[in-house]
Amino acid sequence: MIELLQFALLGLGAGTIYAALGTGVVLTYQAAGVINISLGAMGMYIGYTYAFLRNENLLVLPIGTFSMPVLPVWAAILLCLAIAMLLGLLAYALVFRPLRAASGLLKLVAAVGIVMVLQSLAVLRFPSTSASVPPILANDPLHIGGLTVPWDRFLLAAAVIAVAVLLWAMTRFTRTGLAMRAVAEDERAAMLLGHSPGRLSALAWLGSSALAGLLGILASPITGLDPVTNSLFVVPALAVAIVGRLRSFGVTVAAGIALGMIQSVVLKLQGDYSWLPQTGLRDVLPFLVIVVTLAVGGGRLPSRGTEEDPRLPAVPRGGTKPITVAATLLAGVALILTLDGPYRTALTTSVVAVLVCLGIVVVTGMLGQISLAQMTFAGAAGFVLSNLTTHTHLPFPLPPLIAVTLAVLLGVGVAVPALRIRGVTLGVVTLGLAVAVSEFVFKNPDWTGGFGGSRVPELRLFGVGLGGGGDVGFALFALFTVTACAVGVVWLRRTRLGGQMLTIRANERAAAAAGINIAGVKLTGFGIAAGLAGTAGVLLGYQQESLAFQNFDVFVSLTYVAVVYLAGISRVSGAVIAGLMAPGGLVYYALDRWLELGKYNAIVSAIGLLVALVTTPGGVAGELDRQMRWLAGRRRRPTVPEPSGEQAAVLGEETERVVTRTT
Amino acid sequence: MSSLALRDLSVTFGGVRALEGVSLEVAEGTLTGLIGPNGAGKTTLLDACTGYVAARGEVYLGDRRLDNLAPYRRARAGLVRTFQSLDLFDDLTVAENVATGMPGETNRRWWHQLRRMPSADIPVLHDLLGSLGLDGVADLLPGAVSQGQRALVALARALIARPDVLLLDEPAAGLDTHESEELGRRLRGVCERGTTVLLVEHDMGLVLGNCDHVHVLDGGKQLASGTPAEVRSDPAVLAAYLGEGSPS
Ligand SMILES: Nc1ncnc2c1ncn2[C@@H]1O[C@H](COP(=O)(O)OP(=O)(O)OP(=O)(O)O)[C@@H](O)[C@H]1O
Ligand SMILES: [Mg+2]
Numbered sequence: 001m002i003e004l005l006q007f008a009l010l011g012l013g014a015g016t017i018y019a020a021l022g023t024g025v026v027l028t029y030q031a032a033g034v035i036n037i038s039l040g041a042m043g044m045y046i047g048y049t050y051a052f053l054r055n056e057n058l059l060v061l062p063i064g065t066f067s068m069p070v071l072p073v074w075a076a077i078l079l080c081l082a083i084a085m086l087l088g089l090l091a092y093a094l095v096f097r098p099l100r101a102a103s104g105l106l107k108l109v110a111a112v113g114i115v116m117v118l119q120s121l122a123v124l125r126f127p128s129t130s131a132s133v134p135p136i137l138a139n140d141p142l143h144i145g146g147l148t149v150p151w152d153r154f155l156l157a158a159a160v161i162a163v164a165v166l167l168w169a170m171t172r173f174t175r176t177g178l179a180m181r182a183v184a185e186d187e188r189a190a191m192l193l194g195h196s197p198g199r200l201s202a203l204a205w206l207g208s209s210a211l212a213g214l215l216g217i218l219a220s221p222i223t224g225l226d227p228v229t230n231s232l233f234v235v236p237a238l239a240v241a242i243v244g245r246l247r248s249f250g251v252t253v254a255a256g257i258a259l260g261m262i263q264s265v266v267l268k269l270q271g272d273y274s275w276l277p278q279t280g281l282r283d284v285l286p287f288l289v290i291v292v293t294l295a296v297g298g299g300r301l302p303s304r305g306t307e308e309d310p311r312l313p314a315v316p317r318g319g320t321k322p323i324t325v326a327a328t329l330l331a332g333v334a335l336i337l338t339l340d341g342p343y344r345t346a347l348t349t350s351v352v353a354v355l356v357c358l359g360i361v362v363v364t365g366m367l368g369q370i371s372l373a374q375m376t377f378a379g380a381a382g383f384v385l386s387n388l389t390t391h392t393h394l395p396f397p398l399p400p401l402i403a404v405t406l407a408v409l410l411g412v413g414v415a416v417p418a419l420r421i422r423g424v425t426l427g428v429v430t431l432g433l434a435v436a437v438s439e440f441v442f443k444n445p446d447w448t449g450g451f452g453g454s455r456v457p458e459l460r461l462f463g464v465g466l467g468g469g470g471d472v473g474f475a476l477f478a479l480f481t482v483t484a485c486a487v488g489v490v491w492l493r494r495t496r497l498g499g500q501m502l503t504i505r506a507n508e509r510a511a512a513a514a515g516i517n518i519a520g521v522k523l524t525g526f527g528i529a530a531g532l533a534g535t536a537g538v539l540l541g542y543q544q545e546s547l548a549f550q551n552f553d554v555f556v557s558l559t560y561v562a563v564v565y566l567a568g569i570s571r572v573s574g575a576v577i578a579g580l581m582a583p584g585g586l587v588y589y590a591l592d593r594w595l596e597l598g599k600y601n602a603i604v605s606a607i608g609l610l611v612a613l614v615t616t617p618g619g620v621a622g623e624l625d626r627q628m629r630w631l632a633g634r635r636r637r638p639t640v641p642e643p644s645g646e647q648a649a650v651l652g653e654e655t656e657r658v659v660t661r662t663t
Numbered sequence: 664m665s666s667l668a669l670r671d672l673s674v675t676f677g678g679v680r681a682l683e684g685v686s687l688e689v690a691e692g693t694l695t696g697l698i699g700p701n702g703a704g705k706t707t708l709l710d711a712c713t714g715y716v717a718a719r720g721e722v723y724l725g726d727r728r729l730d731n732l733a734p735y736r737r738a739r740a741g742l743v744r745t746f747q748s749l750d751l752f753d754d755l756t757v758a759e760n761v762a763t764g765m766p767g768e769t770n771r772r773w774w775h776q777l778r779r780m781p782s783a784d785i786p787v788l789h790d791l792l793g794s795l796g797l798d799g800v801a802d803l804l805p806g807a808v809s810q811g812q813r814a815l816v817a818l819a820r821a822l823i824a825r826p827d828v829l830l831l832d833e834p835a836a837g838l839d840t841h842e843s844e845e846l847g848r849r850l851r852g853v854c855e856r857g858t859t860v861l862l863v864e865h866d867m868g869l870v871l872g873n874c875d876h877v878h879v880l881d882g883g884k885q886l887a888s889g890t891p892a893e894v895r896s897d898p899a900v901l902a903a904y905l906g907e908g909s910p911s
Contacts, residue, residue, distance in 0.1 A: 315754045497776040503752050503763050509715060510750035514763045514820065515738040 002146045007268040008261040012153035013222040014236075015260020017043070019160045019253040020215040021237030022244065023167065024208030029246045030184045031197075031204030034096055034107045035424050037431070038114035040234030042084060042209050043216030045118045047225050048126040050080045050217040051133045060125050062087075073136060077217055081210050087118075088209025092202050098614045100201070103312060104424040105370055106613065109565045112558045113610040115231055119555075120602035122227045133220040156218055157257060163211060164253040171249075176203065184247075228555065235435045235554075236263075238428050239286035243293050259289060280439030287432035294421055294429065312368060313570045313622055315502060320490045320572055328576065329483050335586075336475045345470030346589035351478045352539045354579030357564045358482075358489050358572065359532035364561070365570040366498060367525035368505025369418050370427035372557050373434040377530040378537030379442050379552030381407040385541050386454035387447075396460065404534040411530020415523045422508075434554040442549035453548040456541035468545045478539050485532055490572050492528070501525055559583060566612050567620045577620055665725035665741065665827040666691040666859060672711050672720035674704075674883075681707040682718070683883045689828065689861050689876075694854045696870035696891075697863045699880035700903060705863045706747055708880065709830050713737050713744045724828060741827035745834060747863075749817040751805040757816050758801040762788055764820040788823065795819055795849075810837035818846075828859045835866045847873040871895060879903070 021039045028036040052060045053076045059066040061083070071079070095110050102110075137152035171177035179195035187197050216230070223230065240259055244252030263282040270276050332351070339347055356374055363371045381403040388399035417429050441447055448454050459466045459474065466473035492498045500521045503511040512518055541547050550556075563582050568574025580587045583605070592601050616623050667689040674682040682704045689695045699705050711718035714734040722730040722737075729737045738744075743764075752760050762780070765788070792798045795815045800808045805816060814837050821829055831850075835843045847869050854860055864870050870877060871891040879887040879894060881903045887894055894900055 494779055495777050496780050499755075499759070499763065499780045500776070502754055506752035506754050507750050509734075510746065510752065511763075512715075512734040513713070513738055513744055513746070513750075515735050515743075515824065516763070517735050519733075 004265055004268060006147045006149060007264045009147065009149040009153060011261035011264025012149075012157045012257065013219060013260065014263060015257035016153075016156040016160045017215050017219050017223065017233050017256075018236045018240050018259055019157075019256025020163065020211050021234055022240040022252040022256045023160070023164055023249055024211045025234070025237055025241040026244055026246055026249060026252050027167065027204045027208045027211075029241070031180050032092070032096060032201035033100075033104075034111060035104070035238070035428065036111055036208060037108070037234050037238065038091070038111045038118065039208060039212040039237065041115045041118035041122075041227075041231040042087065043212040043219075043233065044225065044227060044230035045087070045122050045216070046080050046084045046213035047133065047216035047220040047230065048122050049083055050076060051220065051225060052126060053080065054134055055132075062121055062125070065125075077136075077214070080217055081213050084209045084213030084216075085206045088205040089202060091209075092205040095610055095614060096201070096205070097198065100198075105312065105364070105427070106565070108370070108424055108427055109562045110610065110613050112562045113606060113613060115555070116559065116562075116606035116609065117603065119227045119231060120606050124599060124603055128225075133217070133225065135221040136218055137221075139221075152222070156215075159218065160215070160253060160257075164249045167207075167249045176200070180204070228553070232435060232554070235432055236260075236286040236289075239289040239293075239432060242290055242425075242428065255289075259285065277440065277444065279444045280436070280441070283439035284436045287436035290429055290432045291417065294417065294425070312365065312505065313568065315365075315570045316622075316625060320493075324573075325483070325487060325490065329479070332479045332483070333476065336472060336479060341470065342589065343470075343586070344472070344475060346584060346586045348470060348475045348478055348543055350579045350582065350585035350587075351475070351482050352536050352543060352579075353560070353582035353585050354575055355482050355485055355536035355539065356533055356560050357567070357575035357578040357582070358485060359529040359536070360561055360564045360578075361569060361572060361575045362489060362492070362501075362532065363525060363529035364564075365574070366493065366501040366505065367522065367529075368501075369415075369422070369522065369526070370424060370561075371414070371430045371526070371529065372427050372554070372561060373414060373430040373437075374529070374533045374560060375537075375552040375554070375557040376434045376437045377407040377411055377533040378540065379547075379549070380410050380437070380537070381534030382456075382537035382541045382547045382552070383442065383448045383454055385538050386449075386456045386547055389457050390455055400535075400538045403538050404531055407534025407537065408527045408531040411533075412523050412527045414530070415526035418522055418526065419519050431554060431558075434557055438549060438552060438554060442552055448547070448549065453546040454541075455546050456544070458545060459542040466542075468543050474543060478543065481535065481539065485535060486572055486575070489532075489575075493572070497521065497524065562609055566609055566616075568622050568624075571622070571625075573624075574620070574622075577624075665727075666723075667712070667742070667828045667861065668721075668723040669708075669712065670721040670723070672708065672718055672722070674707050674711050674716050674718045681883050682711060684720070685880070685883070685885050686720075687878050687885060687888065689859055691859055692854060692857065693875040694850055694860045694862065694873055696874035696877040697861055697880060698865070698867070698870055698877060698894075699886070703880040704883040705880055706832055707883075709744055709832055709861075709863065712830060713742060738824070742830070743821045743824045743826035743828070744830040745817045745821050745832055747832040747836070749813055751813060751816055751820075753805055756802050756804060757797060757808065757812075758788060758792065760805060760816055761792065761797075761819045761823055764822075764824045791819055791823055811839070811842055814838060822853065826858055828861065829853065830861045830863075832863045833865060834862070835864055835869050843869055 021043065024039045025036055028034050049060060052058050053068065053071065057068050057070055059068050059079070091114050095114065096107065099107055099110055135152065137155045139150040139152040141148045142151045142154070171181055179190065180200050182190040182193065182195055183197050183200055191197060236259055237256065240252050240255035243255035263285055266282045266285065270278060270281055335347055336344060356378060359374050360371070363369055384406050385399050385403040388394055388402060414430060414433060418426050421429060458468060459477065461477070464473070466477050468474050500511065500516045503514065503516060504518055504521055508518060540551060560582065564574060564578040567578035567581060579585060582588065588605070591597065597604055612620070670686050672682055672685045673680070685708060697705055697708065707716060710716040712722050714732065714737050718730070720730065721728060724740055724742050727740060729740060729742060732740065752763065755763070789798070792801050795818070797812060797815055797819065800812060805813055814834055818831070818834050835846055838846060843866055850860055850862065851873055862870060862874065874891055877889065877891055877894045878885060879900050886903055887897045887900050889897070
């Protein structure tokens with residue numbers, strides 16, 4: 001018992017991080033309406049900055065490195081916090097301020113972009129050799145009763161509780177705090193009262209970045225530094241922020257500390273009882289916390305009274321023509337036959353990526369739901385395929401079919417919360433699921449190959465081996481499979497079911513009033529999307545002949561959502577463009593080779609994503625469509641496309657005004 | 664054709680009692696009005712009937728009890744409503760919006776859902792759009808038509824379902840006097856063709872001029888009920904509308 005208590009107290013360290021990041025999440029949500037999933041990455045980046053400042057006396061900024069004299073600890077911390085605040089402010093000013101009226105999904109995607117920037121910056125700027133942070137807080141062992149706990153855990157917890165009390169007092173007793181609550185209630189009314197939502201958002205970004213940075217520094221001696229692991233701390237932080245209903249600092253901090261302590265106890269129990277799963281058990285806890293909180297609390301988080309436009313990019317009229325599909329397929333075949341070496345491999349990667357993107361187009365573009373776990377479905381299918389092909393003697397179509405069926409079932413299971421939860425909240429649920437499955441299942445060496453990877457034998461059709469990687473046979477097989485799926489989605493868009501998905505996307509209660517079975521359609525849509533992702537997982541397995549958990553990491557899912565959004569999430573053509581742009585895909589690879597970006601590739605694409613999001617919120621496919629129409633309009637010059645409705649009225653007014661001015 | 668009967672319907676929002684034990688009947692084949700000052704609970708009553716808020720009490724469509732069914736099942740059973748805020752599908756054209764309400768769309772086995780969406784030129788749809796004067800805007804998005812036309816689109820989407828009982832929440836909002844009169848005639852026609860209509864409306868001319876029977880709601884309770892003439896002269900109703908509070 002006393003031992004459990006000891007472990008619980010050791011968990012204060014992680015708990016403090018969750019509490020602090022959770023507080024930051026609440027702060028940015030209240031003031032700026034962003035579910036800020038980039039706070040974990042911010043803490044990580046600032047942790048690195050501090051480590052380099054202390055260990056090497058180098059001030060490493062995103063651009064430029066400066067030699068520094070030996071700084072005292074407090075000065076180094078203050079300097080790093082200043083950098084954190086500057087980065088937070090930049091993120092707000094350059095990305096989130098221009099997007100302030102955008103949909104929750106777009107803001108979420110933008111936050112993904114920030115995570116990608118921070119991660120690639122960390123990889124680029126901080127060689128991992130000197131990334132261990134010297135202890136900052138006194139960590140002499142403290143003996144209470146029979147317990148021995150390092151002192152720093154208590155100091156950390158005290159620091160975070162102090163910050164939370166301060167924030168609470170600020171929202172209660174200061175004008176700024178009052179303004180913040182007013183803005184969260186009703187942005188327009190608050191504006192009329194003279195509060196500036198912009199100033200408050202900027203303050204929230206400053207505050208939450210500083211908080212994330214502080215914890216990144218103070219806690220890194222306990223947690224260590226790693227670009228991916230530390231960024232993922234935001235998932236438990238989201239869980240505890242949801243326990244605080246994205247509103248209460250006190251509840252969030254208490255939940256954060258409790259979650260850290262429970263995780264630590266679970267870790268201890270895992271060691272004591274060998275029958276417990278030995279990996280990832282504690283990473284399942286945040287997901288459970290999210291699901292239970294939403295189930296108990298009625299699923300509805302407080303929505304903010306903002307003027308944001310909840311709509312997704314418009315659905316294209318008309319739909320895809322058979323000729324377009326045939327031309328794309330022919331171009332694909334031609335490319336496969338002409339390209340060679342790494343280019344063909346990249347093309348095959350693109351083809352498989354298109355399938356993942358198609359799943360996102362179905363679930364988000366058509367059904368209007370946010371799923372950040374698409375690669376989880378792909379991974380489930382991939383690992384099942386690996387197990388079936390290596391451990392059983394089932395003949396060809398069976399293993400992939402069983403694998404995809406399982407992915408579909410998993411997708412339908414995930415849709416169950418989607419029956420009650422909507423929007424970005426659903427995104428958070430699926431994010432939690434993705435992390436839980438990745439840590440608990442995909443990293444478990446009993447079920448997958450663990451770090452070594454899981455083998456998938458070569459695909460053989462009618463006795464002929466298709467090869468993998470960049471072989472022509474497999475590339476063609478993948479192309480035809482993916483084309484068949486894409487045609488399926490184009491066709492789905494034209495069916496009644498597709499129409500019902502669009503009505504649910506547009507307005508759920510009106511869809512129900514029209515007699516549409518919302519639950520049924522949502523479950524079907526998630527199932528289809530998961531099936532597409534599962535098929536992609538199967539193809540990925542055959543292509544690489546080996547799968548590892550890194551293939552299905554949550555950041556891969558997040559990247560795909562971002563890329564699809566950028567390419568055009570409401571259309572099938574968007575999925576195709578996204579597949580080409582996806583990491584490792586053809587355009588990505590070609591740009592890498594031509595521009596010789598080398599190690600800068602990751603950061604350049606991350607920044608490119610943000611720039612594109614801010615400038616073309618409708619997506620590349622939408623923009624292409626517009627340009628094509630414009631071109632077509634120019635070619636048929638005399639027949640100016642007839643303006644419609646309002647547009648006509650506006651045009652009429654314009655001409656009238658021009659006429660009156662000239663006369 | 665069916666009647667609609669509500670027994671002892673109550674709804675509370677937190678501490679607010681939006682509906683307190685309302686029982687009322689909408690007789691088969693009638694055009695019945697439901698009026699009351701702002702915040703009287705009219706929309707809440709429609710929400711409770713159609714399953715959009717948690718309510719205590721019973722809802723009968725003819726002999727069939729509906730109050731434990733999901734909203735979409737009540738719609739399929741023949742109890743169809745419109746929304747005060749119209750709630751059109753912004754991404755679908757006017758014709759497609761209306762087509763979503765067609766009974767054949769949803770009532771079938773699942774594999775029917777995999778057939779093509781009906782196009783806008785099927786006769787029923789075409790006729791309905793024509794009779795409402797919407798044929799000219801059939802291919803526009805709802806964002807591009809006038810508020811009055813949007814109201815008609817919402818009405819058309821409900822009408823095309825051929826409901827037994829139709830619940831309308833302020834269908835005349837956004838219509839001018841002439842259009843409003845036109846709507847009154849049209850609703851009478853709908854009734855004559857066999858649909859029972861419950862009309863929630865602030866336009867007194869429309870309600871008192873066309874309805875067979877009128878219910879008055881105030882503060883979540885039924886205040887009065889009778890023919891338009893009776894309601895018009897009811898002192899309690901006058902008091903409620905003149906803002907002196909209910910006399911009880
Ligand atoms: N979702 C809700 N949460 C809390 N209170 C609500 C909610 N919806 C309605 N109310 C309250 O219930 C009461 C009845 O509202 P309702 O919308 O039914 O009125 P109404 O008669 O339709 O008014 P109007 O003529 O303005 O449309 C009002 O006091 C309203 O403030
Ligand atoms: Mg109302």
